[in-house]
Structure formats: structure tokens, C-alpha cells
Amino acid sequence: MNGFFHVAKVFIRPIVGLSFFLIQALRADQAGHTSFPEFLQAIWSAGIIRYTVNLEARYVVYYGSSDESYMEKYLAVTLPI
Template structure:
């Protein structure tokens, strides 16, 4: 296992162990930033996550949300905001958030841990 993987996995484990019930994502983001992660790019519905770190890039393959040929849901800004608000309030799990984001037409999102912002994207360039 590379140093990049070891550092990333250790930071993720620490963040998951210590995260608060509400506001878990900002806590996770700060733990990852302090561990040297600058960016995290998620691809939905495959649940592939690319981390750019000071120790090297790491890809993690999660359990896909769906398989086979799929129609991509239209981008629905209001549904995405609803999913974000529920997650921020601690009312949903991360897997539920990912499903809700996909159902809102999100095909990709990028977490910029340096600038502290997240950009959600639909397949037609919506953000």
C-alpha cells in the first residue's frame, strides 16, 4: 500500500470515528485537508472517487448506485438543495445523499478542499 493510500484511509477512518451527527461533511473535509488532500472528485452513479493528495493521487471505487444502461435524470437544482439540506441536518446517510444527488441529475461533483467549495454538475454542463 502506498503512503498516499495509507494517509488517506487513516484520515477517513479518523473523520468517520470522530465526526459529529450534524455537520459531518465540514468535519470530514477539514480532516482530509489537514491530511494533505486538495481535491476530491466523485463520479455518479459509479461512485468512483478520485482524491488528489500531496502524497499522490488515489482512486477509490465504491459500490455503484446502479448498473447497466440508465437514463440520466434531468438536473434538478431544488432537489439537490433538498438533499444537501437533509445531509447537513444529519437527517440522511452518505449513501442516501449519493442516491438523492443522482436522482437530482448530478453526474459529477468536485470538492475543492483548498478553496472550501463544492461544485455539482449535470451531464449538460449544469452546475
């Protein structure tokens, strides 16, 4: 774990790593460069077939078709009321 992100398992796909495309899609979305539909298309193209979100524990797990998984944890955010 490097403080903010944690790899649960490494994605491996012949020739090009699946995780590269997932991380690329995540970072583009986090930077505000994609809409939600574009983000969904990008992670689907990266081989993600589903994801789960835990709002209380602040993490998302992305799943590939061969039961690979990648987890990202997020820091708590306090919004002004």
C-alpha cells in the same frame, strides 16, 4: 452570493427545477438526516452525475448531465485537538 452559498449557474429541467431536488438533498445531508449512500442516491436522483471538492478553497461544485453546475462555499472550521 448570500454569504454562505453561491449559485454558479441555475439548473433548469422541464416542469420541475433540477436545483430544487439538489438543494433538498444537500440540506437534508447537512442537517444529518441522511447517510452518505443516501446522499449520493439523492443527488443522483436530482440529476447530478459528478461533483468536485476543493478542500483548500472550501467549495463543492455539483455537475448535471447538460454541464449545469451548482457551487456551494463553506466556512472554515477549526476543530479542537
